[in-house]
Amino acid sequence: MLTAQDLHKAYNGKPALQGVSLALRPGEMVALLGPNGAGKSTLLQLLTGLFSPDRGQITVLGHDMRRHPARALAGLGVVFQQSALDMDLSVLANLLFHTDLHGLPRATARQRITAGLAAVGLGDQAKAVVRSLSGGTRRKVELVRALLHEPAVLLMDEATVGLDPASRQHLLDTVCGLCHTRGMAVLWATHLIEEAKVADRLVLLHQGTVRFDGAIDTFMQASQGADFQTEVLRALEKPGL
Numbered sequence: 202m203l204t205a206q207d208l209h210k211a212y213n214g215k216p217a218l219q220g221v222s223l224a225l226r227p228g229e230m231v232a233l234l235g236p237n238g239a240g241k242s243t244l245l246q247l248l249t250g251l252f253s254p255d256r257g258q259i260t261v262l263g264h265d266m267r268r269h270p271a272r273a274l275a276g277l278g279v280v281f282q283q284s285a286l287d288m289d290l291s292v293l294a295n296l297l298f299h300t301d302l303h304g305l306p307r308a309t310a311r312q313r314i315t316a317g318l319a320a321v322g323l324g325d326q327a328k329a330v331v332r333s334l335s336g337g338t339r340r341k342v343e344l345v346r347a348l349l350h351e352p353a354v355l356l357m358d359e360a361t362v363g364l365d366p367a368s369r370q371h372l373l374d375t376v377c378g379l380c381h382t383r384g385m386a387v388l389w390a391t392h393l394i395e396e397a398k399v400a401d402r403l404v405l406l407h408q409g410t411v412r413f414d415g416a417i418d419t420f421m422q423a424s425q426g427a428d429f430q431t432e433v434l435r436a437l438e439k440p441g442l
């Protein structure tokens with residue numbers, strides 16, 4: 202669904218990503234786990250076409266991000282760390298703005314918006330002005346928006362920042378459920394070890410390189426009884442590749 206091959210990116214000569222490769226498969230929830238500065242946001246910015254890599258290739262549903270960005274981006278839904286909602290507009294107006302951008306007919310758009318809001322328990326909030334909503338509710342609206350054009354791949358960048366534990370868990374459960382029921386591929390970037398545990402697969406990023414990529418069970422096989430957190434910290438302490 203999405204492939205990244207040998208991505209390199211440097212800022213002012215300082216490498217942020219050094220040869221990162223990744224493939225996302227349908228129905229798979231992948232946690233992109235790494236400490237601050239590991240390169241998670243840089244990787245997501247490249248995957249969403251915001252910047253071009255210095256080297257390497259990205260495809261979404263077979264479309265090359267550099268040569269056919271519009272086709273590649275049509276397959277992606279994104280929730281960034283920073284809110285991208287217009288605070289002074291209603292929930293409905295924000296969502297219609299997104300569906301218009303994607304060229305969805307208004308009738309289809311309204312159907313999907315109604316269903317999307319209902320799915321996250323916000324069926325009665327369409328007319329609410331975004332500024333009046335709590336941070337957790339805004340995040341849910343962002344998730345609904347990211348899914349309106351029915352993307353094959355959902356990218357979430359630290360999407361739970363600022364949420365209380367219950368809202369965080371709810372968002373995580375919702376995305377997990379959607380991933381498995383819709384067959385969507387999800388890349389969930391986080392620095393929170395306990396969030397990564399619920400994923401099907403773990404990609405551990407540190408200092409711009411992938412330290413581990415595989416099933417969580419496989420990751421834990423070498424743990425000799427240690428818990429997930431201890432094992433992640435141990436893997437991050439190992440010398441670079």
Ligand SMILES: Nc1ncnc2c1ncn2[C@@H]1O[C@H](COP(=O)(O)OP(=O)(O)OP(=O)(O)O)[C@@H](O)[C@H]1O
Nearest residue numbers: 212216217235236237238239240241242243244392
């Ligand atoms: N615009 C930029 N200009 C210069 N350096 C940058 C820029 N963006 C990121 N970096 C550097 O690139 C490296 C990777 O940063 P990045 O933000 O991708 O990591 P991250 O894993 O998302 O971290 P965090 O969890 O803190 O958001 C860091 O050393 C960071 O200082």
